[in-house]
Amino acid sequence: MARKHHRLLVGPLVGEERLRPIQRAYQEAASEPERRAIALEFEQAQRDRDIIAAPAGRSSDCDPLPLAAGDFFAECLRHQKGPAAGQPFLLEPWQREFVDELYRLDERGNRIYKRAILGVPRGNGKSPIAAAVGLYELMTRTDEPDVICAAAARHQAGVVFE
Numbered sequence: 001m002a003r004k005h006h007r008l009l010v011g012p013l014v015g016e017e018r019l020r021p022i023q024r025a026y027q028e029a030a031s032e033p034e035r036r037a038i039a040l041e042f043e044q045a046q047r048d049r050d051i052i053a054a055p056a057g058r059s060s061d062c063d064p065l066p067l068a069a070g071d072f073f074a075e076c077l078r079h080q081k082g083p084a085a086g087q088p089f090l091l092e093p094w095q096r097e098f099v100d101e102l103y104r105l106d107e108r109g110n111r112i113y114k115r116a117i118l119g120v121p122r123g124n125g126k127s128p129i130a131a132a133v134g135l136y137e138l139m140t141r142t143d144e145p146d147v148i149c150a151a152a153a154r155h156q157a158g159v160v161f162e
Contacts, residue, residue: 009035009039019046022041022045026038026042062075070096070099070100072136072139073091073132074089076135077132089128095125095129098116118130130160131161134147134160
């Protein structure tokens with residue numbers, strides 16, 4: 001994990017006060033094994049918090065693991081084109097209902113659905129939702145998922161890919 005957090009640990013001190021001593025210890029460490037141990041401590045402390053504050057001048061890295069899918073969309077994704085370009089990916093109530101149902105769990109904590117079909121008229125956000133669900137799966141699943149998105153036309157597949 002030292003490689004994963006190295007740039008953050010050697011950079012300016014993070015905003016969260018309780019992570020700063022760990023970061024300082026990493027910067028003062030004399031050996032690579034010592035840095036690795038401190039990086040593990042940092043990772044554990046990071047897991048214990050909700051969101052780590054980013055160093056000044058940088059945008060916050062989104063941590064999708066504690067987020068529900070609909071919250072991940074709004075917090076981690078931005079629209080790339082159209083009138084909402086640059087704005088957070090906020091779902092309409094019916095879209096949020098669809099996504100929440102897609103990720104509903106049974107009493108044992110297992111997902112109920114493995115596949116979903118969303119049939120609504122053109123211009124209602126099917127492609128952005130499909131792309132967002134694919135990104136959420138790639139970022140939160142630990143079992144190396146294959147995310148496949150199909151389209152009826154090459155142009156439409158390009159919209160989702162972009």
